Amino acid sequence: MMADQKKMVTEITAMDTDFAKWYTDVVKKAELVDYSSVKGCMVIRPYGYAIWENIQKDLDARFKELGHENVYMPMFIPESLLQKEKDHVEGFAPEVAWVTQGGANKLTERLCVRPTSETLFCEHYKNIIHSYRDLPKLYNQWCNVVRWEKTTRPFLRTSEFLWQEGHTMHETEEEAREETLRMLKCYTDFYRETLAIPAVTGRKTEKEKFAGALETYTVEPMMHNGVALQGGTSHYFGDGFARAFDITYVDRSNKLQYPFQTSWGVSTRMIGAIIMTHGDDNGLVLPPKVAPIQVAVIPIAMHKEGVLEKARELCGRLKGLFRVKLDDSDNSPGWKFSEYEMKGVPVRLEIGPKDIEQNQCVLVRRDNREKNFVSLDNLEQEITRVLEAVHQGLYERALANLEGKTYTARDHEEFLDIAENKPGFIRAMWCGDEACETRLKEETGGVKSRCIPFDGEPVSDVCACCGKPAKHLVVWGKQY
């Protein structure tokens, strides 16, 4: 059956008309968030939170498989503790919220609401790491953090957000470096296998790396409009924090050593990535593995004899295998079709009197709206197959977008031309000088280095900015 591609929901602004407006429309119409009275703080509604829970469940299992343990740290950091690592505090100070009063009394030392917890983990590690036998320490926590952002948008940048932060300590530099890359791979795999999102991965430049890190690695997916989103980072710290916090252990030859450290995190921003990677003019499109509802069952003419009973029976059959919802509300079928499309439900089943007569139902895919009659006898297998196909279809479409909007610039002129006319990623050489990064950003109205990718051949011998000999291939782009 041919899919009908005409736009059916008028409340959502078309992507091509105004991408930013489209995004906020989808976020609200799909009932993911509501605004609160505090600037930049959002209410994550049940449907949005259920996506986060599915993300958590999947990622948490991956972390545990790799040997990590969950802990919980306090949400307050005394000012003196935050200030122990110089680069770190300089990087975060401008966006930190402070608590200065407790009850009726002014605090003797103000407390920072954690923007990230490196310092707290270090304080704790100092107490529990004494011997090489205590290493490695592979800790992770799921929590909220606060960063006082000036411009906020639901999921993409909010004053408070939910995330996980892993903090690990290792005997050797090699082991810590391996951990950093292992977790980057963990994220990349998660993006591909669970969220159906392809991404460019690589190392951040000095200018863009995390405050206090020696190296920062990043997952950079491309949104539908060609803009990048920093989708997850993994940092190698060397022994810098360990020295600043005086964390030492006795090694195998009875010598005192500083351990080597990593940290890595992904946040609710990933939900923004899902929306802007897979969504369309009819609303959200969810990757099946994190969709709170995978199958929406819509009874047709449900007042007629046996329809509702059959729909219920069907749901009962599917319940253990999929996340299923039967909508037996009084709304018209057409209303329900639009509703679940807006909410991005991957598969819709329609069952009415005609279907029951023929022992079948109608199965509709959200990603391409393809409709097919499916025999009730092998419904489970067919849904499993379609959910897999939706995942694959979403990934391929996103990959085509990423590849189609990635351009190569061999010189300065070409760089400026692409930056001006073609939204997307630019692959171009760089001399390694921060001044060139700054200059390109200023000339292009915000095109920044995304990362130095792991793969990719040099596209020229000279820097696309200054023309001096090039050191690295860099992927550039605007970001959220």
Add this chain to the structure above:
RNA sequence: CGGGACGUAACUCAGCUUGGUAGAGUGCUUGGUUUGGGACCAAGAUGCCGCAGGUUCGAAUCCUGUCGUCCCGACCA
């Protein structure tokens, strides 16, 4: 943090210029008819006009401040 737009019912908005009883559509509630792409009829409920000051006999409307939202910049592991 700069520039712009905007806060009126749950939502989208009209009313403000020219001060004088708070409005519409959608949604919601109840009853009925419907149901294969946002159905129809009837009845009903819903407002500190964002908040705080000021001007005035009288403020949704004029003035000041403040908080929040959106867009564009700047900033932003």
